Amino acid sequence: MKKDDKISWVELWKNELNDADSIVFFNLQGVNANSVAVARKEFRNEGVRFSVIRNLLFKRVINGTSMEKVRDLLKGPNAIGVYNDPVKLAKISYAISRNYKFVIKGGYADGSVMSAEDVIATSKILPREALLGMVLSTIDAPVRGFVSTLSAVLRNLIYAVKAIKDKKENN
DSSP: OOHHHHHHHHHHHHHHHHHOSEEEEEEOTTOOHHHHHHHHHHHHHTTOEEEEEOHHHHHHHHTTSGGGGGGGGOOSSEEEEEESOHHHHHHHHHHHHHHHTOEEEEEEETTEEEEHHHHHHHHTSOOHHHHHHHHHHHHHHHHHHHHHHHHHHHHHHHHHHHHHHHHHHHO
């Protein structure tokens, strides 16, 4: 890579990381090029920016930023996935890493470094819509219980009146 290409690559990634909220790092040791190419297409289809990185150049990208904490993850052959939503990135990364035998090394989200276990745990979080549904169900439960109780009282009153009516008709 020529020096001008390296400079433009560093600038490109600095701009890319300014817009991103989260990164997942992958260890590519033992992964063949075909798997990387197919995985890249899958990441792209999901809207995730996926790239094999050069550690030295990436260290220049993160130098002087809050992402400098991830330097320890930059050993060996690496690739990164970059996206705005940490949960969605973790879900996609975990699924694709299982399919193509990538090893998740860790990640970065909301100003902190995540271990591989943290990324996997984040991938198991329910989607936003499901969490909102659970909250609304919890809020709705007391009201539903109150309405059910009131209707039970009215239902029992109707049964009692009907029983009295049936008793008087039979006598």
